[in-house]
Amino acid sequence: MLNPVIVFENVHYTYPGDELESLCGVDLAIERGSFVAVLGRNGSGKSTLAKHMNAILVPTSGRVLIDGIDTADEAKVLEVRRRVGMVFQNPDNQIVANVVEDDVAFAPENLGVEPTEIRRRVDAALALTGMSEYSMHAPHLLSGGQKQRVAIAGVIAMEPEILVLDEPTAMLDPLGRKEVVDTAYALCKARGMTVVLITHHMDECVDADRLLVMSNGSIAADGSPAAVFSDQALMEREGLGVPETARLLQALRASGMALPEDRLDTEGCAEAIAQAIRTEA
Amino acid sequence: MLKDITLGQYFPGDSVVHRLDARTKLVLVIVYIVALFQAQSWLGFGLVTLVTAGCVAASRIPPKTMFKGVKPMLFIIVLTAMLNIFYTSGTPVLPGWIITWEGISRACQMVLRIVLLISGTFLLTYTTSPIALTDGLEMLLNPLRRLHVPVHEMTMMMSMALRFIPTLIEETDKIMSAQKARGADFETGGLVQRAKALLPILVPLFVSAFRRADELAVAMESRCYHGGEGRTRMKQLRMGRADHIALFLGAAFLAAMIALKRLGL
Amino acid sequence: MAEIKAEGLTYVYSAGTPFEKTAIEDVSLTIGQGELVAVIGHTGSGKSTFIQHLNALLTPSAGRVLLDGEDINRDKYSRRDVKRRVGLVFQYPEYQLFEETVYRDIAFGPRNMKLPEGEIDERVREAARFVGVDEGLFEHSPLELSGGQKRRIAIAGVIAMRPEVLILDEPTAGLDPAGCAQLQENICRYREETGSTVLLVSHNMDDVARLAGRVVVFDHGRVVMDGSPAEVFSHAGRLLEIGLNVPRASELALALRKKGVPVPEDVFTHERLLASLLALREGRPC
Incomplete structure (x- = not known):
């Protein structure tokens, strides 16, 4: 890897009071500026993995390096957290203020940033997440998708290099999910942020640069979405299923059609099939 | 419905x-409360009402919004009025009646006092964002830090x-509906039975409040919260000319109220 | 027998205030005994308001709800009665668990019905079986179980009232794919064994396509479509327009049609889509 920004070295973790390990020897390096999706059933360790990325949890053994900084170094915890913005599942439980822009200002205020600079960052973060027109609204009156975008704005205001989203869409309706996922992809593609998206929804992973599947505290699969989804036996075993596009492409290929494996977005998949049918005719 | 409670709401x-x-508004509210308790005559109450x-x-x-804020307090207001009407001695309204003119007048003044008290304090929360309010409070109480009073932590908790x-009110509504759908009955039965009927609401509410607190703590830490040390503010509190004028008017108002009381008016 | 009929149902929130808002307007719908109906619509379309009318949690501003021909809002008793005949499972029902043990929580509904102890016991065991909760968990605190198990226990709490109509608002929200599939299987088996009518509110159109016999679409407080999944999903374009999803297969079929591949409009499952594409290749009509 050319320029890894997150590095896990043989990370083990056991929750206090538990007997079983939640992470059993994870080795992982994530490339700067890439979009990594993480799938896995409940209890597979994917949230535990996420919480290691900003020192909410530190390894029982092994180490995690963020931009070269060891997360176990207590003196540098703020350094780590400033670099890694975390967004969680329940939008209500991560908004601290009664007015959207005051909430977005919370992190830079904690970091002791100058007032005029905070103002600039808050406005920029709200613009990036498309929430500028709601800056004076009360968060509890927003939709779920809007609340999550406020939460994203709230961490972007720290100007982090990495954005980690831990099942940010689990409590949202389809429109809200799309808002949040589109925002995450845009931050990666247009702003060069490294994004780690933890999710249950296969279709949120199809455009990722890399897809990880977690199982029993280890990484069970790691590769491009097309490659991972093509291993149907694995996906079945992990109780995950496969996106419709991948399923259809595989079935058609199995029946002898010349189709690529990696056109997993709806448009691309339709285009590929249409072309194949035309050439055959 | 529970959703109508406007306590602590802010209307931008x-x-x-x-x-x-x-800070000006906080000081003025204290001035206002002291002034309100100087009022003893209709003239005094008239002046406070006018100012409010x-x-x-x-x-x-x-x-209309102001009155909505008073609504949840209606029970206390009615109770106070009753006590004053029935337990004030003086000239009976009609010969032989327990109700006296003095009682009616006292009751009216008490009711007015409560309504004005609520309106004045609510005006503060309605017009001041909670962040500004807690920041203001923190700065006003700052001298107490020298006595090792955890001022920042207290105001943070308040905010x-x-x-x-609002989140918990909404949640209470949802839990109530869910338990009603399971046949829970909150409306009939004696006092003990009704209190017991609240358990299916209170237990889930507490459980959820603790879960929220846990998640919130993690989210705040993730956003680099580490206490009040070295924090800055996006919105700096700044006293301007309007604040000086307002404080001067507040002082004048208090002086007038004290003068009225001294003069026995 | 349990037929639910809504007649000209209208509900206005905060009537007479500046916040007045019509949530549903003139909704008429008949749901027959034993049907499995999916109710779909985006957030704020009125579907949640609608289902809360079916067991008298909300009282209509205009119109009526009839259960087997009788107005459920005729008096206090009918309003109470309907709550046990029409069971409503809210979104994230695990947040309503409160008893010390799993058993007592499932028994809360039957106990409110003032049933004899023996019958309560029978119903608790039956309900637990339907949702796949092991009796070994009965003496555990519901709060120490996993999210998926809590969800099942909460649903059992409603099933234990043996409702003739079971309404579930997003029963699988937030569960992982395996958990979703298992719970759906439980719900289907419950319906087959008891013959109950089931209403399912869902955002997941693939589930709707697979499970429902009938789909009712809400938009802006009105019913805009009502028919079999094949009928409703053949209007994929219109559904996308009103901000809804369609099954992945429908979405792909729509994209294929736009690229000139003549996939029929009523294709909405993977199997049908694959079959029609293979037929097209071989030059057969699909």
Whole structure:
């Protein structure tokens, strides 16, 4: 890897009071500026993995390096957290203020940033997440998708290099999910942020640069979405299923059609099939 | 419905009252409460009412909203009125009646006092964002830090409480509906039975409040919260000319009220 | 027998205040015994308001709800009665668990019905079986179980009232794919064994396509479509317009049609889509 920004070295973790390990020897390096999706059933360790990325949890053994900084170094915890913005599942439980822009200002205020600079960052973060027109609204009156975008704005205001989203869409309706996922992809593609998206929804992973599947505290699969989804036996075993596009492409290929494996977005998949049918005719 | 409770709500706006510094408003509310308790005659109450009405008008908060805030207190207000009507001695309204003219007058004044007290304090929360309010409070109480009073932590807790009131109210509504769908009955039965009927609401509410607190703590830490040390503020509190004028008017108002009381008016 | 009929149902929130908002307007709908109906619509379309009318949690501003021909809002008793005949499972029902043990929580509904102890016991065991909760968990605190198990226990709490109509608002929200599939299987088996009518509110159109016999679409407080999944999903374009999803297969079929591949409009499952594409290749009509 050319320029890894997150590095896990043989990370083990056991929750206090538990007997079983939640992470059993994870080795992982994530490339700067890439979009990594993480799938896995409940209890597979994917949230535990996420919480290691900003020192909410530190390894029982092994180490995690963020931009070269060891997360176990207590003196540098703020350094780590400033670099890694975390967004969680329940939008209500991560908004601290009664007015959207005051909430977005919370992190830079904690970091002791100058007032005029905070103002600039808050406005920029709200613009990036498309929430500028709601800056004076009360968060509890927003939709779920809007609340999550406020939460994203709230961490972007720290100007982090990495954005980690831990099942940010689990409590949202389809429109809200799309808002949040589109925002995450845009931050990666247009702003060069490294994004780690933890999710249950296969279709949120199809455009990722890399897809990880977690199982029993280890990484069970790691590769491009097309490659991972093509291993149907694995996906079945992990109780995950496969996106419709991948399923259809595989079935058609199995029946002898010349189709690529990696056109997993709806448009691309339709285009590929249409072309194949035309050439055959 | 529970959703109608407006306690601690903030109505963003751009009126003169909204723009005053939170510290000014906090001091003025204290001045206002002291002044209110100086009122003993109809003249005094009239003056306070006039001042309150003036402030509400200047804040452009609809009077209807103000009255909505008073509604949850209705029970206490009615109780106070009753006690005063029936337990004040004086000239009976009709010969032989227990109700006296003095009682009616006392009751009216007490009711007015409670309504004015609520309106004045609510005007503060309606027109001041909780962040500004807690920042203001923190700065006013700052001298206490030397006595090792955890001022920042206290005001932070207050602002969190204000933030979560609407969320928890909404949650209570949902839990009530869910338990009603399971045949729970909150409306009939004696006092003990009714109190017991609240358990299916209170237990889930507490469980959820603790879960929220846990998640919130993690989210705050993730956003680099580490106590009040070295924190800055996006919105700096700044006293301007309007604040000086407002404080001067407040002082004049208090002086007038004290003078009225001294003169026995 | 349990037929639910809504007649000209209208509900206005905060009537007479500046916040007045019509949530549903003139909704008429008949749901027959034993049907499995999916109710779909985006957030704020009125579907949640609608289902809360079916067991008298909300009282209509205009119109009526009839259960087997009788107005459920005729008096206090009918309003109470309907709550046990029409069971409503809210979104994230695990947040309503409160008893010390799993058993007592499932028994809360039957106990409110003032049933004899023996019958309560029978119903608790039956309900637990339907949702796949092991009796070994009965003496555990519901709060120490996993999210998926809590969800099942909460649903059992409603099933234990043996409702003739079971309404579930997003029963699988937030569960992982395996958990979703298992719970759906439980719900289907419950319906087959008891013959109950089931209403399912869902955002997941693939589930709707697979499970429902009938789909009712809400938009802006009105019913805009009502028919079999094949009928409703053949209007994929219109559904996308009103901000809804369609099954992945429908979405792909729509994209294929736009690229000139003549896939029929009523294709909405993977199997049908694959079959029609293979037929097209071989030049057969699909």
